[in-house]
C-alpha cells in the first residue's frame with residue numbers, strides 16, 4: 001500500500017496494512033533527530049522513523065507581484081517560518097506581529113501578535129468596507145497548482161483553509177474584544193464571521209478546483225479544561241457557519257478535516273453531525289479518546305498522537321511506549337486512526353522519546369492490531 | 373448579584389447607581405456583586421460556564437467597582453487586598469490566560485502589576501521587590517517555559533527574600549503535582565478560579 005492508499009483506507013474506516021503515521025516536530029527537535037539518523041531531508045528522516053508523508057497541503061500563495069523586503073525576509077528567517085505563508089496568513093490581513101523569544105538563551109525566536117487591524121471598528125458596517133486579500137490576484141495559486149500536479153495520485157491533496165472563523169476573527173479583532181462582542185454586541189461578531197465566511201467559501205471552491213480531496217479547517221476552541229465560549233453560543237453562532245463551509249466541500253465529494261486544540265468534548269458530537277471526517281489532535285491530556293472512539297469512531301478518523309505536554313517531554317521511554325500501546329490497542333482497530341505527536345514536539349522532548357514512539361508503532365502498528 | 377451572573381456588562385454601572393440612590397449600603401452592594409462572581413467561578417469549575425463568561429463576568433464586576441470605588445475609599449474595603457506581579461515568562465508569549473486571571477483578581481480587589489509577555493525570570497524578582505508585592509504570578513503555557521519558574525524561586529532565594537513572596541505558576545498544561553515537586557513554587561494551577569481561591573486564602577489569612 002502506498003501512503004495515499006493507507007490514509008484513504010483508514011479514512012474509509014477500514015484497516016490498512018498498518019497505522020498511518022505523522023510527525024509534528026519543532027525545528028530544533030527535527031534537527032536533533034536528523035543528526036541522530038544522519039538524515040538530510042525531512043523525507044529521509046520520516047523514512048528512518050518508519051513512515052512516508054501521506055498528504056500535501058495546498059495553500060493560497062501571495063500574488064506574484066509581491067516583492068518582499070530584505071527586512072521582511074529576515075523577520076521570517078529568524079523565526080524559521082516560510083515568508084510566503086506568513087505573508088498570506090498575517091501580513092496581508094494587517095495583523096501586526098513582533099519577535100519574542102521561544103527558547104531563552106538561544107536565537108530561536110517566535111512572533112506574537114501586537115496589533116489587531118479590526119479592533120477599533122465600532123460599527124458592523126466597517127467590516128463590510130475593508131478590503132480582503134484578492135484571490136484573483138495573479139499568482140495566487142502558483143505553488144498550490146504545482147504541488148497538486150506533482151503529488152496527485154501519490155498523496156492525499158488537502159486544501160488548507162487554516163484559521164477561518166473563530167481564530168481568524170480574534171486575530172483580526174483581538175480575542176478579548178471578540179469575546180465582548182459575542183456577549184454584548186453580537187451583530188459585530190456576526191458581521192466579522194460573515195465577512196470571513198464569504199472569503200473562505202470562495203477559497204474552498206478554488207482549492208477544490210485545483211484538485212483538493214479534503215479541506216482542512218484549523219480553529220483552536222479550548223484550553224486543556226474549558227472551551228473559549230459556551231457550547232450553546234457556539235451552536236447558535238458558529239455551527240451554522242461551519243455547516244455551510246463543510247457543505248461546500250462535501251457536495252463536491254471532499255473530506256472535511258477539523259483541527260482544534262484543547263478540550264472540545266462538548267462540541268465533538270456537533271462537529272460530527274455537520275460532517276467532519278477527521279478530527280485532530282484530540283489532545284490526550286484533555287479528552288477521553290477511547291470514549292470519543294466508542295461514540296464517533298465509525299464516523300470520524302482520530303488523527304491524534306502522544307502528549308507533547310507531559311509524556312513526551314517529562315515521561316520515560318517506558319511511559320511513551322505505554323501511552324502508545326494504549327492508543328494502538330483502543331483507537332486503531334477498525335481503522336479511522338492516524339498516530340504521531342499530538343502537536344509540536346518542542347525542544348524539551350528527548351530524542352529517545354520520539355524514537356520510542358515510532359519504534360512502538362513500527363512494532364505494534366501493523367493490522368490486525370495485536371497489542372498485549 | 374444576578375447582574376454579574378447574567379453578565380449585564382453594559383448595564384451594571386447604572387444598576388449599581390440606582391441601588392445606591394435607593395439607599396443601599398455600598399458595602400452590601402459590593403458583597404452582593406462578589407457573591408455573584410463567586411457563583412460564576414463555581415459554575416465555571418463545574419463546567420457550566422466557559423472562559424468568555426468568566427472573563428466577561430470579571431469585566432462586569434470591574435465596571436461596577438468603578439462606580440463603587442470612590443464610596444468604598446473610606447472603608448477598609450477600599451484598599452487593595454494585596455499586590456500581585458504577573459507576567460508570561462521568557463519564551464512564552466501566550467497571554468489570554470494571564471489576561472483572564474488578572475481580570476478576575478482585579479475584580480476581587482487585588483492590585484495587579486502586569487509585566488507583559490516574554491519576561492525574563494530576573495525581572496519578576498526585581499519588579500516584585502520594587503512593587504513590594506505579596507505574590508508573584510508566573511504564566512507559562514508551554515512545557516518548555518514552565519521549568520523557568522524554578523529560576524524565579526532561586527532568584528528570590530539568592531537575594532535572601534524568598535519568604536517575602538508567594539509564587540504561583542499558572543497555565544494550561546501545568547500539572548500541579550509535577551510543578552510543585554519540580555519547581556519549588558508555592559502553588560501551581562491550570563484554572564484561574566482555583567488561582568483566585570488560593571491567592572485569596574493566602575492574603576486574607578494574613579490580614580487576620
Ligand code: B12
Nearest residue numbers: 223343464465466467468469509515542543544562564567
Ligand atoms: C491560543 C494559543 C496560542 C496563541 C496565543 C495567543 C495569545 N495572545 O495568547 C498563539 C497562536 C500565538 C500560540 C502560539 C504558540 N503555541 Co500555543 N496555544 C494556544 C491554545 C490553543 C490556547 C491557549 C489559551 O489561550 N488558553 C486560554 C486561557 C484562558 O487558558 P489558560 O492559559 O490555561 O489560562 C487559565 C489558567 O491556566 C490560569 N492561568 C493562566 N496563566 C496564569 C498565570 C497565573 C499567575 C495564574 C495564577 C493562573 C494562570 O487562568 C486561566 C483561566 O482559567 C493552547 C492549547 C491548549 N490546549 O491550551 C496552545 C498551546 C499552549 N500552544 C502550544 C504551542 C506549541 C505553541 C507554539 C510553540 C506553536 C508554534 N508552532 O509556533 C507557539 C509558542 C509561542 C511562544 N513563544 O509562546 C502548545 C504547548 C505544548 C507544550 N509543549 O506545552 C499548546 C498546548 C497546544 C497543543 N495542543 O499542544 N498559541
